[in-house]
Amino acid sequence: MDISTSDMGLVARVENLTKSYGTERTRVDALRGITVGIRRGEFTAIMGPSGSGKSTLMHIMAGLDSPSGGRVWLGDTEIGGMDDTRLTLLRRRRVGFVFQSFNLVPTLDVAGNVELPFELDGRRPSSQELDWIAELESSLGLVDRLSHRPHELSGGQQQRVAIARALATRPELVFADEPTGNLDSRTGREVLALMQGATRQYGQSIAMVTHDPVAASFADRILFLADGLVVEDRGHMEAAEIATFMLTMEQAA
Template sequence: MTSTSFSHPLPAHDAPPAATVRGLSKTYGHGDTTVHALRSVDLDLAPGRFTAIMGPSGSGKSTLMHCLAGLDRPTEGTVAIGGVELTSLGDDQLTRFRRDRLGFVFQAFNLLPMLTARQNIMLPFELAGRRLEPGATERIEQVIDVLGLRDRLDHRPGELSGGQQQRVAIARALASDADVVFADEPTGNLDSTASGEVLSFLRRSVTDLGHTVIMVTHELDAAAYADDVVVLADGRIREHLVAPSREQVAATLEAGVR
């Protein structure tokens, strides 16, 4: 399966896109050493869906996620999350936006070892000096139950399995009711059983809690949990697949490396 167009408008949907990029390019280096990580990418991602970004090494998938999440600035083009154009924000504004509106789950769990699971979940509120808004406590308790962490809240990271630690990291990302949760290879440090559990919980955060999740992965089994799969090759979107089969994703990835 191939595509000759690199523009992928959002499928018909009543709500505006959760994330939009237009003419997105990112280059590193100069002259003969220039690397074109992204090349004039246009993309819309629907809210309340689980999107996997895939592609071979060097395809630009991590760069795309970093630009979408405001962790890196594009060379050209625009990025908008929830209607806010990130490329127009100053550094301090962008830091606050990431803190208040986005959630992050990384391959390394990034939990503080001296804090309990509950304290790690609540850490973003503590760091921001934010009081819990009405309904926030109920939402956080729901997240804890969906992720199956109720009996692990008083445990520190060293007392939890890798899968449990990643579930705490997911709960922390979801606790603030982020516009978008970005997951960068979230199962990279987990065995197959723990990986399946974590992906199931990410899936449930979309299905049961209505979150928007954008995940970078190289694993077909991980992508199988997603609603949509965006496949990159050479810094361009090769295909934007909606509810694809595992075979469709595999065929698109294989075509992208020929």
């Protein structure tokens, strides 16, 4: 009998995961038999050289791409072979996303963007959920911007809105793909600190793909990928240590 993902203290996991592109002659193996899980209540960074498979791993774990082989769970639900309708519903209710490009709806104000996941789910937030949204908006410094549309906000403010939207439904797991890539250093650090706080204060689980050692230094755990494999699974590391380790990896490639 399989031990459930929850029993393992995980919010998502993959087992013997493979992903290949192209035909037999031109085949590229992006992932080569990865088994790994994302721990509950932790901020996990996923790092590796270009082409290491880190974004592919995140997209498959999030149900945005399908594997060539292996098994994938979100919570205790195995999502391999799940039809698009069920998978979309599962993502909507269990997963939040923060992307480099923000992906805010330009015709909606801040309040509308934050509450968009509820609208897509065909329901209004409950009173407790409204209290949670208000807490998020306050902690993220958005209270004075709720009636503003995205084009009236700075990059950092837009990313804060994206984080509030990702956390609004209290998803089990938030995936972040290079979330500070379009931000200046100071704003990037503020956004990372907010994400770090979401795990420590609210118990959220965050998995972040990044190439930036400074960004990864905010994480509790760092998974290093190379050539489609997890080559190191480390705890918290300082930025200089991460940069040195990444340089060693690239020199060995």
